[in-house]
Amino acid sequence: MGRFVDFDDLFERLYPSLYRYLHRLTGDADVAEDIAQEAFVRLLKQTLPEAEIRPWLFTVAMNLVRDRARKNERRQRLLGGAPIMVSIEARPDERVEQGETVAAVRAVLQKLSVRDQQLLLMRAEGFKYEEIAGIIGVAPASVGTLIARALKRFDEAYRASGAKDGSRR
Amino acid sequence: MGHADSGTLMAYLDGELPGREQSVVESHLDGCGPCTAELDDLRGMSFEFSTAVALVDGPVPMLRARANIASRVRTGTASASLRRVPADLLKAAAVVLLLAGAASAAIPGSPLRRLVESIVEETSALIHPQVQPTVVEAPEPVMATPPAAAEQHSSGQSLGVSPSLGRARVSIQGAVAGASITVRLVDTNVVQVTAVSSDETRFESGAGFIDVYDNASGVIIEVPRSVASMTVEVDGSSYFVKDGARTRLLGPGSETGPGEFVFQAHSR
Numbered sequence: 001m002g003r004f005v006d007f008d009d010l011f012e013r014l015y016p017s018l019y020r021y022l023h024r025l026t027g028d029a030d031v032a033e034d035i036a037q038e039a040f041v042r043l044l045k046q047t048l049p050e051a052e053i054r055p056w057l058f059t060v061a062m063n064l065v066r067d068r069a070r071k072n073e074r075r076q077r078l079l080g081g082a083p084i085m086v087s088i089e090a091r092p093d094e095r096v097e098q099g100e101t102v103a104a105v106r107a108v109l110q111k112l113s114v115r116d117q118q119l120l121l122m123r124a125e126g127f128k129y130e131e132i133a134g135i136i137g138v139a140p141a142s143v144g145t146l147i148a149r150a151l152k153r154f155d156e157a158y159r160a161s162g163a164k165d166g167s168r169r
Numbered sequence: 170m171g172h173a174d175s176g177t178l179m180a181y182l183d184g185e186l187p188g189r190e191q192s193v194v195e196s197h198l199d200g201c202g203p204c205t206a207e208l209d210d211l212r213g214m215s216f217e218f219s220t221a222v223a224l225v226d227g228p229v230p231m232l233r234a235r236a237n238i239a240s241r242v243r244t245g246t247a248s249a250s251l252r253r254v255p256a257d258l259l260k261a262a263a264v265v266l267l268l269a270g271a272a273s274a275a276i277p278g279s280p281l282r283r284l285v286e287s288i289v290e291e292t293s294a295l296i297h298p299q300v301q302p303t304v305v306e307a308p309e310p311v312m313a314t315p316p317a318a319a320e321q322h323s324s325g326q327s328l329g330v331s332p333s334l335g336r337a338r339v340s341i342q343g344a345v346a347g348a349s350i351t352v353r354l355v356d357t358n359v360v361q362v363t364a365v366s367s368d369e370t371r372f373e374s375g376a377g378f379i380d381v382y383d384n385a386s387g388v389i390i391e392v393p394r395s396v397a398s399m400t401v402e403v404d405g406s407s408y409f410v411k412d413g414a415r416t417r418l419l420g421p422g423s424e425t426g427p428g429e430f431v432f433q434a435h436s437r
Contacts, residue, residue, distance in 0.1 A: 011234075011238075012231075012373060013375055015229070015231065015235075016231070016405065023227065033230055033233075033234060036234065037237050037241075040238050041242070105221045105224055106225055109222070121222070123183070124222060128185070144176035144178075144180035145174065145179070147176075148211060149175075151215060152175075152214065155214045
């Protein structure tokens with residue numbers, strides 16, 4: 001039988017990273033919080049080698065994001081509106097001078113494909129290429145190329161948005 | 170070698186190339202202007218991305234999330250108590266259930282068969298299906314003791330870790346608004362965090378990161394100049410980013426000396 005790990009330890013180590021990833025990905029703090037909590041609750045039902053816990057959490061969270069997006073799409077179709085996955089509105093507590101830049105950054109992120117967002121955001125959370133490859137389902141040797149392309153696409157969209165210069169202080 | 174493609178340069182930047190290949194690319198870069206320019210572009214875009222996404226970050230709702238998860242576990246959403254059943258008992262239960270399952274297999278489609286199949290499936294999943302499994306214990310309302318960190322350097326109210334794959338992160342939690350945070354670039358290989366006049370600061374660390382639980386007047390963070398990527402966060406918001414040689418404050422603050430930045434907690 002494997003050894004027990006302390007939930008508090010896992011929570012302190014992984015929750016901030018998972019929440020930040022989901023918040024950046026969805027642009028919605030409430031959605032990020034719900035999904036991160038659900039992923040942790042599901043983790044409690046699992047028996048996993050320790051090294052697989054973080055990739056497992058992020059994979060489950062990503063599946064939950066997709067499920068939610070599908071439900072939103074269905075709901076929007078029934079209501080006759082355009083599908084909306086996330087809100088890119090700045091939060092009310094954001095400073096006015098930052099609000100536009102923040103909203104622009106969120107909009108630029110949303111312009112990327114989900115895979116590009118995953119690649120860049122998981123890299124930002126310190127995932128190794130092999131882990132990213134496992135989660136996204138690509139060959140580890142291709143991750144560097146995919147990240148470089150995703151970065152270039154982000155850069156182009158960021159420049160086009162005009163937010164790049166505006167964010168400099 | 171010929172010119173390196175952008176994927177190879179990206180992997181080089183992230184320290185993901187095998188040792189020999191890393192050396193080959195490094196040698197090539199010494200004499201190749203186009204590849205060096207491409208690498209600088211990637212480094213610059215990487216810095217812009219880190220800076221941009223850090224702007225959208227908000228506070229991480231740690232306490233609320235922990236309470237909600239604990240509440241869901243208590244109300245049975247996650248059957249955490251089952252994880253504590255001794256392995257031998259689980260094995261015995263599995264054997265009985267497997268026998269029962271085999272017996273009921275003679276009645277295709279019976280409710281008993283379906284029930285037994287579902288229990289067998291769930292029970293089997295609990296009995297070490299993987300090599301060296303880790304079982305997650307249910308959350309308790311107490312803080313964990315700091316995990317043992319590889320490459321950890323502690324002295325009094327100070328803790329250091331080595332970057333992991335060229336990256337590091339310091340996250341300060343529970344900081345008093347206005348607490349002074351100093352970030353200083355240094356010529357060492359260790360990220361060092363020192364609490365200022367506090368006896369109650371608690372550190373947790375792991376590969377490339379330090380979490381600081383601090384409610385005192387502030388902390389001093391020493392950042393190796395050599396670290397490829399570094400962020401400093403306070404209560405879930407990023408305040409400082411270093412990517413390659415470039416550094417940036419993400420809110421009000423100032424550069425008080427060469428390679429020394431000071432900002433206040435919750436000033437973003």
